[in-house]
Amino acid sequence: MVTHIVMWNLKEEAEGGSREQNAAIMKERLEGLVGKIEGLVSLKIGKNVIPGGYDLCLVGQYQDLDALKYYRDHPLHKEVQQFVHKVITDRVSCDFEG
Numbered sequence: 694m695v696t697h698i699v700m701w702n703l704k705e706e707a708e709g710g711s712r713e714q715n716a717a718i719m720k721e722r723l724e725g726l727v728g729k730i731e732g733l734v735s736l737k738i739g740k741n742v743i744p745g746g747y748d749l750c751l752v753g754q755y756q757d758l759d760a761l762k763y764y765r766d767h768p769l770h771k772e773v774q775q776f777v778h779k780v781i782t783d784r785v786s787c788d789f790e791g
Contacts, residue, residue: 701784702781726769734755747785
């Protein structure tokens, strides 16, 4: 099993939406990929509840490293990623096995 963690800060406004609206769109679109991409076991998005950190966090579980790579390059993920890149200011990630 591979865990994929991504954290983002979002722009105050982008693509016609506020930070809160865009966070909700990201959550809906990313979590909507579960069951559509082989090897993606689970994916959860949450908003930070403590001020000062990143705005939004993704925690995904994948069958293995190949499944994570498949997800990363999958057209459905790429489509969501295009929106994400328009509404964020920065991103960090970490992937680990176990």
